[in-house]
Amino acid sequence: MDPRLQQAAESGxxxxxxxxxxxNPYILDHFxxxxxxNTPLHVAAAxxxxxxxxxxxxxxxxxxxxxxxxxxxxxxxxxxxxxxxxVSRMLWLDHTLARVKGRNxxxxxxxxxxxxxxxxxxxxxxTSPECIExxxxxxxxxxxxxxxxxxFEVLQVLTGWxxxxxxxxxxxxxxxxxxKRDFGYNTALHLAAYKSDHQAVRLLLECxxxxxxxxxxxxxxFLDILRNQEQSCRGRxxxxxxxxxxxxxxxxxxxxxxxxxxxxxxxxxxxxxxxITFVTYCSTSMRRLRSNTSDESRGVFLIxxxxxxxxxxxxxxxxxxxxxxSEDANAGSVVMKHSxxxxxxxxNTVGFCCALFYTxxxxxxxxxxxxxxxxxxxxxxISYALAMAVISxxxxxxxxxxxxxxxxxxxxxxxxxxxxxxxxxxxVTPKPRLSWFWKV
Numbered sequence: 001m002d003p004r005l006q007q008a009a010e011s012g013x014x015x016x017x018x019x020x021x022x023x024n025p026y027i028l029d030h031f032x033x034x035x036x037x038n039t040p041l042h043v044a045a046a047x048x049x050x051x052x053x054x055x056x057x058x059x060x061x062x063x064x065x066x067x068x069x070x071x072x073x074x075x076x077x078x079x080x081x082x083x084x085x086x087v088s089r090m091l092w093l094d095h096t097l098a099r100v101k102g103r104n105x106x107x108x109x110x111x112x113x114x115x116x117x118x119x120x121x122x123x124x125x126x127t128s129p130e131c132i133e134x135x136x137x138x139x140x141x142x143x144x145x146x147x148x149x150x151x152f153e154v155l156q157v158l159t160g161w162x163x164x165x166x167x168x169x170x171x172x173x174x175x176x177x178x179x180k181r182d183f184g185y186n187t188a189l190h191l192a193a194y195k196s197d198h199q200a201v202r203l204l205l206e207c208x209x210x211x212x213x214x215x216x217x218x219x220x221x222f223l224d225i226l227r228n229q230e231q232s233c234r235g236r237x238x239x240x241x242x243x244x245x246x247x248x249x250x251x252x253x254x255x256x257x258x259x260x261x262x263x264x265x266x267x268x269x270x271x272x273x274x275x276i277t278f279v280t281y282c283s284t285s286m287r288r289l290r291s292n293t294s295d296e297s298r299g300v301f302l303i304x305x306x307x308x309x310x311x312x313x314x315x316x317x318x319x320x321x322x323x324x325x326s327e328d329a330n331a332g333s334v335v336m337k338h339s340x341x342x343x344x345x346x347x348n349t350v351g352f353c354c355a356l357f358y359t360x361x362x363x364x365x366x367x368x369x370x371x372x373x374x375x376x377x378x379x380x381x382i383s384y385a386l387a388m389a390v391i392s393x394x395x396x397x398x399x400x401x402x403x404x405x406x407x408x409x410x411x412x413x414x415x416x417x418x419x420x421x422x423x424x425x426x427x428v429t430p431k432p433r434l435s436w437f438w439k440v
Contacts, residue, residue, distance in 0.1 A: 001038065001039075001040070001043075002020065002027065004016070004020055005017070005020055005027065005040055006040070006043055008020065008040070008052075009040040009041075009043035009044045009047070009049065009052060009056075010043055010044075010047050010049075011047075011049075012044065012047065012049030012051060012052040013052070014051065014052055014055050017040075017052070017055065017056075028040075028059065028060055031060070031063065031066070032060075032062060036066075036067050036068060036069050036071070037066065037068060037069070038068040038069065039056075039060075039063045039066050039068070039074070040052075040056055040063070041053055041056045041057070041060075041063040041064065041066075041074040042066075042068050042072075042074050042077050044056060044074070045074040045075065045077040045078040045081070045083065045086060045090075046077050046078070046081045046083070047081075047083075048078070048081070048083035048085065048086045049086075050085065050086050050089050053074070053086065053089075053090070054089075054093065057093065057094075064090075064094060064097055064100075065097070065100050067102060070103065071102050071103030071104075072102045072103060073097070073100045073102055073108070074090075075087060075090055075097045075098070075100065075108040076100075076102050076103075076106075076108055076111055078090065078108075079108055079111045079112055079115065079117075079120075080111070082115075084117070084119075084120060087108070087112075087120055088120065088123060091120075091123060091124060091127045091128070092127060095127040095128040096128065098124045098127065098128040098131045099128060099130065099131050099134055101134075104136055104137050104138075105135065105136035105137040105138075106136050107131065107134045108124075109121070109124045109128070109131040109134060109142070110134060110136060110142060110145060112124060113142045113145050113146055113149075113151060113154050113158075114145055114149055114151075116149070116151040116153065116154055117154075118151075118153045118154050118156075118157050121142075121154050121157050121158070122157050122161070125157075125161045129165065129167055132158070132161065132162065132165075132173070132177055133173065133176070133177060135180070135182075138182055138183055139180075139181065139182040139183045140182045141177060141180045141188075142154075142158050142177075143155065143158055143159075143177065143178070143180070143188035143204075144180070144182055144186075144188050144191060146158060146188075147188050147191045147192045147195065147197065147200050148191060148195075150195075150197070152197075152199055152200060152203075155200055155203060155204075156203065159178075159203055159204065159206075159207055162174050162177055162178060162207070163207060163208075171209075174209050175209050175211075178204075178207055178209055178210050178211075179209075179210065179211045179214060181214070181216070184216065184217045185215075185216045185217035186216045186217070187210075187211075187214055187216075187222075188200075188204060189201070189204045189205075189210060189212070189214075189222045190214075190216050190220075190222055190225060192204060193222050193225035193226040193229060194225055194229065196226075196229045196230075201226070201251075205251065212256045212257075213256060213257050221256065221257060221258060222251075222256060223251060223256040223257060223258055224258055226251065289361055289362070293362065298362050301358070301362060302359060302362055302363075305355040305356075305358055305359040305362075306355075306359070308351055308352075308354075308355035309352060309355045309356060309359070309380075311351075312348050312349075312351045312352040312355065312384075313352065313380070313384055313387075315344070315348050316348065316384055316387040316388045316391070317387055319334045319336070319341075319344065319391050320336065320344070321334065321335040321336045322334075322335055323335060323391055333391060333392060333393050334391050334392070334393070338393055341392065341393065345388060345392070345398065345401075345402075348388075349384075349388070349402060349405055352384060353405075353406065356377050356380070356381070359373070359377075360373055360374070360377065381406055384402070385399055385402040385403055385406070386399065388402050389402065
């Protein structure tokens with residue numbers, strides 16, 4: 001780097017910068033040609049010269065993500081030199097700079113966690129919420145690093161942020177971040193137990209989505225590690241017995257178990273070698289149906305199903321021809337003939353069941369919407385059965401018949417799946433009954 005350019009960056013003199021550009025218009029171009037180089041923006045970041053850095057970003061935006069020969073971006077350098085004002089300004093100018101990976105996969109956000117700067121960590125999360133998912137080359141996220149480096153205040157900020165997230169897929173992100181395993185299969189809770197950090201242990205256990213019984217690479221759960229550490233501390237004459245017993249009681253109340261009592265999950269290879277169960281077959285068929293249907297077709301089909309459900313349910317509430325009035329002996333029952341009502345009941349219930357079934361097949365499986373729809377659909381079926389029973393000539397008979405119809409519909413679907421599966425696995429194709437018709 002030209003010494004005059006370096007001096008201008010250190011002093012933050014924009015006038016000197018443009019004087020050098022006027023002298024040599026290509027003075028900044030050669031930095032782009034070098035993969036790893038110390039740019040004027042690195043120098044300005046180390047000195048905390050915000051105005052000069054903003055001007056440099058206007059001229060050369062690529063400098064913001066350029067790594068120097070030590071593997072650090074300008075924002076890394078600013079964090080290392082405790083230039084808090086510079087870091088804050090850069091984050092608000094371009095929030096993606098917090099996720100630039102440098103040496104050992106450390107981003108500026110993870111570097112802030114390592115240094116224990118809780119204020120800037122919170123600001124970084126506000127400007128770039130996605131950085132909570134960043135990991136280093138060892139697979140460790142911000143929670144791991146906060147526990148390893150005894151940054152309890154930062155850990156409080158991180159857990160508080162994770163439990164307050166409201167962006168898309170916040171639940172899955174919370175589960176993933178809280179229970180992220182490093183390359184040793186240790187979660188942040190495992191590491192807190194290894195360090196006998198009771199503060200961190202209590203804080204992490206307060207998070208409702210922390211999985212307390214995960215087994216690490218040594219085959220130990222969090223409770224096993226905690227007890228082993230307590231025994232080793234007692235052997236060295238360290239620690240307070242009362243505090244340890246109190247913590248263990250709290251841990252046991254939260255449902256923590258030893259590795260010996262945790263049900264071992266099957267390896268992926270064992271799962272794939274296992275025979276296909278009926279539940280697996282049904283879920284796979286639903287996933288295939290959903291994946292083979294385009295988003296536009298699925299949206300149209302769901303609208304049609306919703307209209308069918310509404311129409312059939314409305315028919316149960318307001319049957320054609322109305323109902324007998326209060327002064328009649330059959331008050332509240334349908335006016336139409338019994339034979340017509342039976343046909344209406346059968347066709348309406350078939351349409352209602354089919355619409356509910358296909359709606360369930362097309363919504364995302366495994367999501368909370370599927371669970372909600374299952375219970376909502378069950379409640380809707382019960383209310384439909386009651387509505388049809390009220391307007392029927394014989395309420396108890398038709399209530400029982402409607403419930404039986406729902407069960408028969410489910411059994412029919414089950415039988416249809418089993419028959420289809422059996423036919424698909426037949427080794428010999430059956431001859432058609434009218435085979436003589438096809439003969440020449």
